[in-house]
Amino acid sequence: MRRKLYGYGGGALLLLGASVLLALSIGSAGFPPAKVWSILLHQLAPGGAEPPWTALEEAIIVQVRLSRVVLAVLVGACLALAGAGFQGVLRNPLADPYTLGVASGSSIGAAFLILFGLQTFIGMYSIPIVAFGTGVLTLLAVFWLARTQGRLGVETLILSGVVVQAFLSAFVSYMVSLSQGVVNEILFWLMGSLSKRNWGHVSMLVPFVAIGLPVLLYYARALNLFVIGERPAAHLGVRVERTKLIVLLASTLLTAAAVSVSGVIGFVGLVVPHVIRLMVGPDYRLIVPLSAIGGGIYVLWADTLARTLLSPKEIQLGIVTAFIGAPFFGYLLKRRKASI
Template sequence: MLLLAASIVISLSIGTSNLPLREVWSILIHQLPFVSGDGGWDESSIVIVTDVRLPRILLAVLIGACLSLAGAGFQGVLRNPLADPFTLGVASGCSVGAAFMILFGYQTVAGIWSIPIVAFITGIITLAIVFMLARSRGAMNVETLILSGVIVQAFLSAFVSLMSTLTNDVVNEIMFWLMGSISSRGWEHTQVVLPFLLIGLPVLIRYAQSLNLFVFGERHAAYLGVDAERTKLIVLVVSTLLTAAAVSVTGVVGFVGLVIPHLIRLVVGPDYRLIVPLSVIGGGIYLLWSDTLARVAMGGREIPLGVVTALIGAPFFAYLLYKRKVVKGGAA
């Protein structure tokens, strides 16, 4: 938590308009209702800190927390460290719903909740399709599940690209979902994501011990008193809901749910009672610094956030695949 707080303050001072850490701290403190007085700062500095950078930074933390928490849920219930919203195609499924709403101008039918609702529905449908493709004779091989997710993800990404070619009016908005970004996002978007995190986190913490028992397999978990089907359904639905909330605001930001839970697992071990809450903090820190890198790495030109996370996450994904292959080869 201290690292997260320090990261937020440091990130607030980084940008095209460099602000000293001391000034950032002073501006933040003077925004508190019980602190009075005028620090004598420029109005532009106050606007940069409170209206431009702060909502974006808090949104990055929330998005990272949602995606990482969703990844922990998928990995726990599927017993596979390679599972995450991106590799299973759920993130791309959510983006299809968002792109559809934008293409036909329905993004404000239910206010700011329009896109998250539709993204959740298309994400659930995508997850069901991936499971149907992976299941054979009542069994589901984990490697086949990941392969099915990658295939569906590629198809849906191409489908979103197709929708972007159907009109010139909203092509830039749709392309936003393919690359992922937090640019031009404000306080209202944090209000969209925060409720989903506040709902999803307690639920997954509640089922953390059940996820620990899933390591032995669904049948053994059932022998130990776990309602395997109910647990799997709830965890998958909540993880998809978290993914939909994130994608509806930022577009497809891949590999966060893959990298962070795995790193947390390496540090604290396989206990999901620790992995679940620490993934929230770790995901927030990871995406915060990824977004900071995206907006300052090339000076005044911003890199799409999804590009940064893919550049980091794709090699890590390849490493996990190689490690699993080596372990299986050694066992053979």
């Protein structure tokens, strides 16, 4: 397993590094990769001769593009990790923060704060904290709807998530209709975007990744045992209810953190862990770390497409991920139906 992790992990990190370098080079002000690399090295080791680029070029790379690229990687890691957590606990490849309504639930909290001008009532973490709370409430509502005679049916759970997501989306639309000067800000959460984000948002997201990733890595072995069923896993020493609670809360926290800075970006948690599972197998000790890297790569390239495809006009990031993820979701549904 360790050899697989080093092999796949090393390859994934190399792909991530190459993606970052290329994404920094792509834009309305095009830069060759060699110049981007030189500017980044100059930031790490300043000094020496006068650099052969202007201060404006350096500012574009470091302050504008690099912050957005890093944020895209972190948002993708959060959403993919959350998807891996949901899929592991629920033993369902169709589960993710978007299809279960947790992402929409988290956006309710953000939209509410924006509508009433309370974004900073307890500091910069106001939106993530409230988004986490509304995300947890949404998850509880989905479970309550899906529970039948004390059991959670997988198909029923997905349908309950779709119902709750539709209701919450309507509620957010209602808040948009009530708003006046903040209509554009609320619409930002509905469609998802990384525009006008900066290093402050990056620093806000880092602690959540630093908490969520180790938690899911710690419970990866338990998630492997969930595949054989909760009762056999309990006989093998897994504290089932505690594991489910902690993994679901960690996944909801990661979702809320991502939504608080980027809005609702759908299908990342669905597509990435499933593709990783197809590549490396069902071992969550591999799926969890590789999902974090793969999610970063996926959202990074989706955001690069969003800001360059119709340049100088920018497409919302959530639209790009939906164009990719919705057909993939349909494919999974068809495949699952055929296997029944």
